[in-house]
Amino acid sequence: MASQGPVNPSHAMFDLFVQAQTCKDVKHHFTQLCRQLEIDPKDFGSFYAKLKERLNYWKAKALWTKLDKRASHEDYQQGKACTKNKCLVLGAGPCGLRVAIELSLLGAQVVLLEKRETFSRNNVLHLWPYTIYDLRELGAKKFYGKFCSGSLDHISIRQLQLVLLKVALLLGVEVHTGVEFQGLIEPSGENGWMAKLQPRSHPAAAFQFDVFISAGGGRFVPDGFKHKELRGRLAIGITANFINRHTAAETQVEEISGVARIYNQKFFQELLNETGIDLENIVYYKDDTHYFVMTAKKKSLLKKGVIKQDYNDAEQLLAPANVDYEALCNYAYDAADFSTGGGLPDLQFAQNHAGRRDVAMFDFTCMHRAENASLVKERRGKKLLIGLVGDCLVEPFWPLGTGIARGFFAAFDAAWMVRSWGNGVPHLKVLAERESVYQLLSQTTPENTSKKYAAYSIDPRTRYQRVNLSAIQTHQVQHLYDVEKTHPSFKKQKENSAGGSEELLKWYQKHTAGYKNVNVKDFTQSWRSGLALCALIHHFRPDLIDMSSLDESNCVHNNQLAFSILEKELGIPPVMSPNSLANTDQIDKLSMVLYLTQIQSAFCMILSFKNHHALLLNPILLSDLFPQTLASPVSSELDPVAEVAPEPDTPALMANSEECYFCGERVYLLERISAEGKFFHRTCFTCARCNITLRLGGYTFDQDTGDLLNLYMSILGLRSLVSKFQLFLFCFFNIFFVSDFSTGKFYCELHSEELANGPATSCEVGH
Ligand SMILES: NC(=O)C1=CN([C@@H]2O[C@H](COP(=O)(O)OP(=O)(O)OC[C@H]3O[C@@H](n4cnc5c(N)ncnc54)[C@H](OP(=O)(O)O)[C@@H]3O)[C@@H](O)[C@H]2O)C=CC1
Incomplete structure (x- = not known):
């Protein structure tokens, strides 16, 4: 009832802002609130302080307490660490927004660009414990009351974006949606680094910056960075979202946090008999939508007419022209209906950003990863620090539960890099430190990262258990400093x-x-x-x-x-x-x-x-x-x-030539690589379990001498179905390179996850 709402108009506007459920509404109510309080959001340096001062409303004050606590961390140097830095962040996905928040806490001016107008990703992300803690401390529960209530440990991407967008705006981040970044414009005349945007006349096109953070998602690779593709055996994933009307009947239906064929043959056989649908596994989460993700067998997709023609090449196989959308919708619908025992009445597809039924099919064994996380470009004496975060840096192998957790880690690491930049640390040192930390990113699991979540900060040492910020030396990152050939320092060097x-x-x-x-x-x-x-x-x-x-x-x-x-x-x-x-x-x-x-x-x-x-x-x-x-x-x-x-x-x-850690033969300087203080031939650097060639930064080293995988295998019988499902997934998708911490051996991503997580980790379902 209107009479029960706050009488103060700014309080009412604040409430609307907090409760807004679309990107457009959030921005609209934020603008109204700023107008009402007569604060210019462009005045980023003092915006938050003024907001606090003028919005002395108990609901707002509860939020200020949370944000103040975060802002008071010594890493931010009282919001003065980066007051001279201007940062352009690309992408308002969860990772772009998360890094923007950190940069504004450091005192930088932050402009964020997003080409989408709406937040429409219904897919659900699994959250590691630390991400839940982190988001709670940013006030997630105040914006989204249902956030991780009870035993829930997941959130839809769009809800996560909404929470982070609200926090970012309150902290003075300038967010522009409907703007596409098309490239960097090199300094000329008096101008510094700028961005080429679409629409061209957008005001943000005049923004000059010295830091560029790309969080543009999995397929966006800024100029100067190289991506590697890691591809495993074909695994066809299907995601589907259905409207959640939150009825009593819907509430009764239980979530399926993961069931795999090898552990519940009966279920999958019945599914096949009754519907002709042949799956390897299925997950169901109840969030804003009823969200299903499943791995389907190619043969059954061909048989059901979802895939029109068989091709060996995964891209050709799953190309839109080779997929019957109607048949795909039916396939996903029947699988969802069967797996929930028909308990979800009136199953109706939710809409995706294109206004179509929200169902997608993709090859989820294909993963991209950037070779490096940072770069410095210098033109006309003006340096630009560039960093990657989120899927743009490392695409997650989603069944392993890594996406958003590693995405946030990278956002913090990038913020730490910008802090060093702001503090005047020489550029090669900034790069060397960032790359040293990046080496560890792919190894992180909930088990091998610090459990002291309250102590987490942008400082990598608070999160990674064994971080050596000088693991990579400045001479090893020379190639990441891109200075124009005509520059005097380059000439002199040459x-x-x-x-x-x-x-x-x-x-x-x-x-x-x-x-x-x-x-x-x-x-x-x-x-x-x-x-x-x-x-x-x-x-x-x-x-x-x-x-x-x-x-x-x-x-x-x-x-x-x-x-x-x-x-x-x-x-x-x-x-x-x-x-x-x-x-x-x-x-x-x-x-x-x-x-x-x-x-x-x-x-x-x-x-x-x-x-x-x-x-x-x-x-x-x-x-x-x-x-x-x-x-x-x-x-x-x-x-x-x-x-x-x-x-x-x-x-x-x-240094003397060493013996190869693996084969014992002599390894010469030119042919050797090193990790964990050990030297070896490039060709010998393979996973102890599957023999796949490893890459630096994409392995796990286990110091002990016992092989824990065997141990995990032997206790598997005592673990839950979900655990088995996980292990099954790890075995099924045995391609990605990570590493583990338990045996004096090196492991690839797949086998390290098995070792580090054991079968107890839950799976991530976002993608
Ligand atoms: N479908 C799904 O379920 C997906 C889930 N995720 C998950 O989300 C998490 C974080 O992802 P994150 O790294 O933040 O990436 P996201 O893909 O969530 O966000 C990147 C954003 O940047 C936009 N963008 C890309 N290029 C440009 C450009 N040139 N100009 C302006 N905007 C641009 C993208 O739009 P657009 O998407 O239109 O290109 C997208 O909205 C991860 O856990 C990941 O696994 C990520 C992607 C898909």
């Missing part, structure tokens, strides 16, 4: 390196001149036979090599000889195998330059130390400088003044 290589080449020419079959004219082919290296060694230490015994055609032997001497006497490990140098199609120039620079440094020091005999009086210093030389019997024959080590400023080559 000149220096060119000049440096020329000097190096001349030095080698001088010290190998006159040797038979040795002609140093480059950093690649000239070194293939091994004679040039042997000649150099002979030049400085003729006693170590008999040049007359060497045969130019015996390249592998020559290389082996030179590598051994250089390693033993100077402590410089080879960067590749003797065979690789002799036979590879393309010798890596950069690696050779680095290797030869090491050798040059070492021999130069020998020469220079000839005049510094005093040094030899200090044996401790000597042993520090020349460990190999002093330890080796050969070295005792060396001229003492020659006992020198390479310069310490080339750490990469200082």
Whole structure:
């Protein structure tokens, strides 16, 4: 009744804003509220403070208490960490909105663009415990009373978007819907980085920014980033949403949090007998809609006429032209009706954003993942920090329950990156830190992340259990700094390196001149036979090599000889195998330059130390400088003044070559990769269970020695049906690379999930 509502118009407007159930209504009531309170939302710096001051309404105050608590976290530096930063966020999906909230708490000006006008995703997302905690602390329950009530741990995407949109607006984020981002516009004249938008005349097109966060969803890849596609065996997913009228009869019907064929043969056989529908599994969640997601067998889809023609290629198979939409609706309807025992009366499809019946079919074993999470572009001296979050960074393999949880993690990590940027941390360090954290993202599970949800902040150390912010070094992210070729710093860098290589080449020419079959004219082919290296060694230490015994055609032997001497006497490990140098199609120039620079440094020091005999009086210093030389019997024959080590400023080559962690063979610098402090051949880096090749950042390492998977398998019989369903899913979709924390072994995503989660994790149903 009208008389029971608040009398103060701004209170009434606030209530309407809080209760609004569409994106349009939220924005409309927000504008009305701002007008009523005479606050300009563009005044982002003081907007929230003014709002609090002018809306002294008990309902609002309860919300302010929550938001104040979050804002008071030390990471935000009292909202001053990023006051100079202007951030453009692309995408008002859950992840774009979540990162926008964090950026505004850091004090940045945040403009968010979304091409859709409406929030119409009925699909339901499973929430990890921390996401529930996080959303509660942002006031989710005040905006959506039913939020995770009782044992519910899911929410429809559109409800989640509405909650986050409201919070973002209250914190001063400028949200524009119906605007498409079409690319970056490089700085020119007085202008900094801007965005090309559709419509072109949109006011946000004038926004100049120094941070760009892309949360544009799974298929959106901003310029400069590379996506990898991971594809498993075909698994055809169908999602369907039906209107929930919230009647007593509907309330009675129980949710199905996951049932898989291998654990309930009878159910699926009956379904097949009665309807001709053949499924691997089915999930049903009751939310804004009745939401069903199921995996259907291709054969039954063909038989029921849902798929018109059989193709091996999944894209062709599921292309809209090859799908009978009517038949698909019937298929989904019958499956939903059967699995709920006909308990949902008058099943009627909800509408999707296109105003059609909300049913979709897709190949959900195809997953994209960005190779890196960040990038810095510099043009005309203006730097732009770019970061990816959400599906745009890592698309979830939804049956594993990872999507929104990892999406929020990435949003926090991106905010932490922007905080460093705002604090003036050098750009390469910002990138290195962000990429160090990104390596861990695919490994996160509810089990291996910190349980102290209240302590979670944008600081990765509060969430990831084993994070090393310096795991990746600045020199490893040079390629993520994209500076224009005409920029003075680029030119200088290039000149220096060119000049440096020329000097190096001349030095080698001088010290190998006159040797038979040795002609140093480059950093690649000239070194293939091994004679040039042997000649150099002979030049400085003729006693170590008999040049007359060497045969130019015996390249592998020559290389082996030179590598051994250089390693033993100077402590410089080879960067590749003797065979690789002799036979590879393309010798890596950069690696050779680095290797030869090491050798040059070492021999130069020998020469220079000839005049510094005093040094030899200090044996401790000597042993520090020349460990190999002093330890080796050969070295005792060396001229003492020659006992020198390479310069310490080339750490990469200082490390000795290692044995491969997997095969035990020697692994050379050029061919080696490392993870968890272990070195190995790229080809040896495979999952301990399924042998699939792993990638860095996409594995889990288990330190213990026992294989927990066996343990989980053995206790499987004691677990619930849902648990079995999960394990079944993990086995069924055995392709994705993650990792685990239980065995001294490396695991792919699939098997790590099995290990880390065990069969107890519930499945995610959003997609
Ligand atoms: N159908 C489903 O159930 C889906 C579920 N999800 C789940 O949602 C969660 C978070 O996803 P999130 O990473 O936020 O991504 P989302 O896909 O939810 O959001 C990205 C948004 O950005 C919009 N967008 C894309 N390109 C542009 C552009 N050039 N200009 C303006 N807007 C653009 C997208 O519109 P548009 O979609 O029209 O391209 C979309 O609304 C994950 O858990 C994920 O699994 C994500 C996608 C689909």
